[in-house]
Amino acid sequence: MKKQETFKKTGEFIRHSATVKVISIGVLVLLLLIPMSMISSLMREREYRRDDVVQEINAKWGNSQTITGPFFTVPYKSFYRDDKDALKYTLRYLHILPEHVDIHGEIDTQVRYRSLYEAVLYNTRMTISGTFTLPVLTHTSIDSIHVLWDKAVFSVGITDMRGIQDKIAIKFDGAEYKASPGLKSVDVTASGVQCAIPLSPSQTSHSFSLGLNLNGSEEVRFIPVGETTRVKLTSSWPSPSFNGAFLPTTREVTDQGFTADWTVLHLNRNFPQVWAGNQYNVSDSSFGVRLLITADVYQKSMRIAKYALMFIVFTFSAFFFSEIINKRRVHPIQYTLIGLAILLFYVLLLSISEHVNFDLAYIASATAITTLITGYSRGILRNNQFSFTVFGILVVLYSYLYIVLQLEDYALIMGSIGLLIVLTLVMFITREIDWYALDKDEDQ
DSSP: OHHHHHHHHHHHHHHHOHHHHHHHHHHHHHHHHHHHHHHHHHHHHHHHHHHHHHHHHHHHHOOOEEEEEEEEEEEEEEEEEOTTOOEEEEEEEEEEOOSEEEEEEEEEEEEEEETTEEEEEEEEEEEEEEEEEOOOGGGSSOOGGGBOGGGOEEEEEESOGGGBOSOOEEEETTEEEEOEESOSOSSSOSSEEEEEOOOOTTOOEEEEEEEEEEEEESEEEEEOOSSEEEEEEEESOSOEEEEESOOOSEEEEETTEEEEEEEEEGGGSSSOSEEETTOOOGGGGOEEEEEOOSOOHHHHHHHHHTTHHHHHHHHHHHHHHHHHHHOOOOOHHHHHHHHHHHHHHHHHHHHHHTTSOHHHHHHHHHHHHHHHHHHHHHHHHOOHHHHHHHHHHHHHHHHHHHHHHHOGGGHHHHHHHHHHHHHHHHHHHTTTOOHHHHHHHHHO
């Protein structure tokens, strides 16, 4: 009998002990992180699916474009002796960059949809002009008499040739040439157009101009090949992101679009105006603009999901303190259902935001979960005051989370201040609770 009574008392202590309840709630919170990780995986999966669909749309229209050039590729003879000491030569390529490059472009954008997903596409019409000055090769190991100036090739690098919409006519020193696909050498860039334009070392200064009608998607970039490279872009797209090695010297962004100007000197990059072979990687100096779709529901959902643990802890804390103050017990299964309801918010938000505006999806999801948990708390505790308390806590939490989402740059400081306020309130409310007495009373 004594052993049975001991087991009974021990069971009662475990059931009613505040310390044991805190530990069990902590374990439950950790277990709820498992379904939360599954929800995060679902968000990433939907984002990857979106990226695949967008990439498929982009591939049929034209991927992001990077313009390199123009530049001249000139073959020259490089001599060597073979095994029999016979003098032979092989052709190598000399790359000559322009003295000045001016690029003016206008970007017309459109949004294409497939199923739930959207992709931003563009067509850009550019005018590229400038001058070439042939270099003096005395400071190099290349003898000018071995350079085949009459075999020079005028080249422009374009990353996705499928985006070219019109024939490319090149005006060089007053004469007009038609560009052909392919490059003489891939030392500078992997793809593009070219045309043979003979050069003469006796004429060192040349002018050029050409137009590009180009389709692309999401981003357009440039490689600063001139001693002075100037780029000016205008567009009606309201949310640009200027990126790459150089930011615009001047820019203006409004709801009606943007205008941006870049000026880059050859001293700002890590390759010269003349070199042979493939010893330089010019892509490291690329710059340009990315056309952002600001309503990225997946990035916002992933950011919000990071606060799931905070929501679970705060909500569980409210129910736990209600147990302490009102002497009404909440079963672990009921805690579990409440925790699952909190996690359901993120699934609702993701699924609804794929069809409607993200803000509306957030309001609908938060309202549904707040109503559900408030009603459930009223049903299990039969206490209107506590139900209103739970309602207020959830409203504050979801409102606070929405504010943090909008203030991305201040998310850390807002989160820190919020946690400080909550901890202060918890410490104030529980300052007179004798935790040892709670366990002692239950033990008796």
